[in-house]
Amino acid sequence: MPSQRIQPISQLSLLTLLFPLALVLFEFATYISNDMILPAMPTIVHLFSVDPSHIPSAMSLCLLGGASLQWILGPLSDRVGRKPVMLVGVALFIFACIAIIFVRSYSWFLFFRFLQGTGMCFIGAVGYAAIQESFVEATAIRVTALMANVALIAPLIGPLAGAMVLQVTGWEWIFIFVAIIATIAAAGLWRFMPETSPKLSSPLNLNSLRTDYMAVLRNRRFMAGAISIGFTSMPLLAWIALAPIILMQDAGLSTIDYGYWQIPVFAGLILGNIILAKIVGTVPIYRIIKFGSIPFMLGFALSLHLIYEPEAWQWLVASLSIGAIGIGIINAAQFRLALFASDQSKGTVSATLGIIVMIIFSVGIELSKIAHELAGNGGFVVVCLLGACTAVLARRRFLRGQFGEEAQ
Template identity: 50%
Template structure:
């Protein structure tokens, strides 16, 4: 007998929040898999006898891995259900983190970082889709914003925690801690996660996958929203990837000072998410996207001061912090609108969205790394401004199409 479709939840309670809280703990684990190792990357490259150019490569490999499996996981979870796919993914991520104890060279390390990035695939293609299906629009926006606040604690405490750990233990033990956090999240998801996409009959066929992806990627509104999200997230991802070089290698900061100087940026991002959670029920969500676009563009413009003061990393931090507030205010709403721009199964849509955005951010990090060798901090500012302009253009076109519907 076929299961009844899952009915979206409109009223939030602690019992209903157990699932998203368990999911966000796993998301937190995947984020600190990147953030905790940031202050340890100079030690990693020294141990393996390679140069500073490899520092951001670990992050870009992680993000590329985060896009690698989404093409399969989205349709697979549409077919067999979200719950079994996500539970398997969390267990796989735990195993990949523990495998870091066996790494003995920079290439095995980078390859393993790519494999660990698969953990992001399960968050984006399966977890986010389940959240959007489990709650009504207003509730989903609130839950997504609150989840983002919890997840964004990782960039605040991750570098600091990583800096403290490498003072007392080898850097590999960072991944043991991450594996332990992910294992706790697996238990919470096993207890609390509902099945929002009941399994459907029949095998998963390549032609069906191709048909669905062609329909999604051929949707102009979906592409505009996805490109806007990609451009909007690029300055933050570029900063995270390049900041160990900017602050530790070039500015001569300690790992602890590096972690402290991340706080203004991610505190601003959390403030933007809190503002979104507070006003989502009072202000039309599309207007919040427009409001968030102002600081999202103003911040990168401020960073252009580094073209006249090349060593002025403070301009980068101030500008990226202003930008981060706007990103926090607009990102969750834009994600929701983009996800529902297509009528194809939300696992496939979420996977398409995740693949494009993560690949764009991975390429953006490598672009910043290459240009930084010649233009330094000014190159980071120029890329951030270009990304901001791309975001404004795509968002206006996307919202214009939304208004015509």
């Protein structure tokens, strides 16, 4: 028999926020492990005698790591509990951060970046499922938006912080710093994370997993939502992965200047999350998502200028900053709707969502890398715009299935 579920929380207090704060601290650690190391990537590929064109692959493999375990973690946490699975994930991430500082080849560096990426599996399939189960809808969206603002401090300050670390010491200290943050997060999760798992009594076997996942994948409304979520953020992830090449290698910026030019993009993302937190609960969710689509498409439409003037990287930063406002407004609201678009257990649904999104991110980054190699910034922009258009089309289908014709 399933265990008794906790009553979802509708009012926020310091006590009820301690679990989200501990989770977002771990999320911050996983993000900043990406963002702080980016300014060091030209140095790292040179150290291991690797061509700079392989720089984005480090992020692609990290994202693939974020998709690798979700298929088992969601159903596993449905049965044995979210909390123990989450704590194992944090421990694995800390191990990867320590181990990577001893590598002696780029292949091993990529392997441990992949292993670090598995930390995102636990956040998506376990941590965020627990958040959605712990709070009522409007409160869950508000908490998710607030968490996103904290997590987004990592990409906002990460590149600049990483550049500053490189001014005084080696890249290895970046991962030592990240491991310390993750250790603090582990202590908070151990103390404050509630157990929201339904504790299903059905055995965990391949047949039951296949049945559960096929039920989710056959849900067209869910699939439209998952595809939209993935392609909404894909251009931003592609920018993060290729920014060292576009800004440092092509434009010739220093590591410090590279960090400064990342700030407008992630400030836009934070602004979008602040807007979402302010209006959720007073405006229907589908109207919030439609509203966020305006700056989203405006920003990527403006980036078309790069096709005619590919060296105008400042224009690319400006257009991405506008598009990021829309991403911040859309993501948390759409994540909530997609998670509850299927009646399957939330661990399984969250895992499926995470796998789809991470695969879209990884493929998008690799396509953007190839397009940039072939056609420079113009090629990069074309891939990003195609991703944005795919997101809008999938989002229209998702909202129509959720709310009817009015939501289009």
